[in-house]
Amino acid sequence: MKGRQIFLDHVGGREASALMEDGRLIDLLIEGDRPRPGTVYSAVTDRPVAGQGGLFLKTPDGQAYLRGVKGIGAGEVLQVQVTGYAEPGKAIPVSHKLLFKSRYAIVTPDAPGLNLSRSIRDDDVRDELLVLAHEGMEGSEMGLILRSAAAGAEADEVAEDIAAMRGVAESVLEDASAGPEVLAQGDGPHVLAWRDWVDPADVVTDADCFEDHGVLDAIDSARGDQVTLGAQASMFIEPTRALVAVDVNTGADGSFAAGLKANMACARALPAALRVRGLGGQVVLDLAPMPKKERRSFEGALRAAFRTDDVDTVLAGWTPLGHYELQRKRARLPLSEVLA
Structure with missing residues (x-):
């Protein structure tokens, strides 16, 4: 099996995505039972950790831990985002710097300014993307980063992506929840594959494609x-x-x-x-x-x-x-x- 293929299927009833190159499994995403990275909470501060510059928070999915904060008392409501998976028995790692990420656009509420990926070097392409960025973020104080994949995309697709991420960000920031609540879910394996595996590839979505194309064998080996x-x-x-x-x-x-x-x-x-x-x-x-x-x-x-x-x-x-x-x-x- 030559070339690059993306397979979207399920394993054991869990949504899963697999990236294969020349028959080798080089990336794998499988839905888990813990909160997805990218999930945004309205969380309530609980107690600080003395000497470590962090504090615990209450979320709908259990206790979370926020690093690098000062001057925040117990009982305050914060919007935080899951940044990864915790070790068993430990609190969910979160950040108060929110990112709303898609295939082409990343909206950054806490970092104003319009920026392009450094890997986009063509001046004409950069100028065209900056025009889209200015149009898409007009009237907003939030920041925007256009990812490298935007360089090879149609202008309409990039504009739609910017508008979608801006809409999600504005909806979350305007939420005035007074207690623990999920404001936005992180992306699952199929969306993550579309979002992050942007190099050219054949995409296979047939039922049982993992079994038909040897992905299950590669997973067993892994x-x-x-x-x-x-x-x-x-x-x-x-x-x-x-x-x-x-x-x-x-x-x-x-x-x-x-x-x-x-x-x-x-x-x-x-x-x-x-x-x-x-x-x-x-x-x-x-x-x-x-x-x-x-x-x-x-x-x-x-x-x-x-x-x-x-x-x-x-x-x-x-x-x-x-x-x-x-x-x-x-x-x-x-x-x-x-x-x-």
Whole structure:
């Protein structure tokens, strides 16, 4: 199966989207049981966390935690947005800086100004998009960002997207709820696929397309901990309570360059492997043996691989024991949880 395909189907009764490239599963979204990122609440402040600059809030879906706030007392009503998934037993992570995001447009109530994606470099295209931005946001004090996908879209589609996101934002901001309430739901897997997987692809929506096109087999493989890296190398991805451990092995290849080749293959494969498995938090790489002088090459490959990943990831660097650490946003639910 060559090329790029997007499949929209269901797994175990849950809405799901899969992105395949040349027969490989490179992204997967499955509906979970927790509040979706992007959900906007009217929340009531509960109690501050001493010394941490945060406070807990009451929402319709349980307790939430808001960082980086000062001077807010108990009992106040705030509009907040879910930013990711919490670890089991912890509060929902939220932000008071709202974003209303679609395929082409992001409306930013707390950040005025009209901006375009930096990846849009053609001056004529930028001028045309700025005209659409000014027309679509005329009379509003909210900000707008036009995403890179807007550069290749029809003007009418971009204008409609701006109007839709502006309408949602204005509706939410005008809500005067006095207690915990859901003001807007985050997007589900099918909408997220349309919103974020914007590169050209064949879209398949037939019933049972996951089974017919091998997606279910790829998901079953992702539920295991082994990822083949070509030749005889592999890596094992094993989540624990504290962190995600990644162990890179060269297999039976005993050549001098085997370790470097396996580690470079790990760097290229790791973003997709973590996305598909829905893994975040602290990630520790136990790499195959390689000369210290090759560390810079490995870091460059890793940085390039994560540059196109849509999940915020901090490349923290090397530990004294020679492990490499990452810190990754919990933007997905673990595959092992949603398909338990």
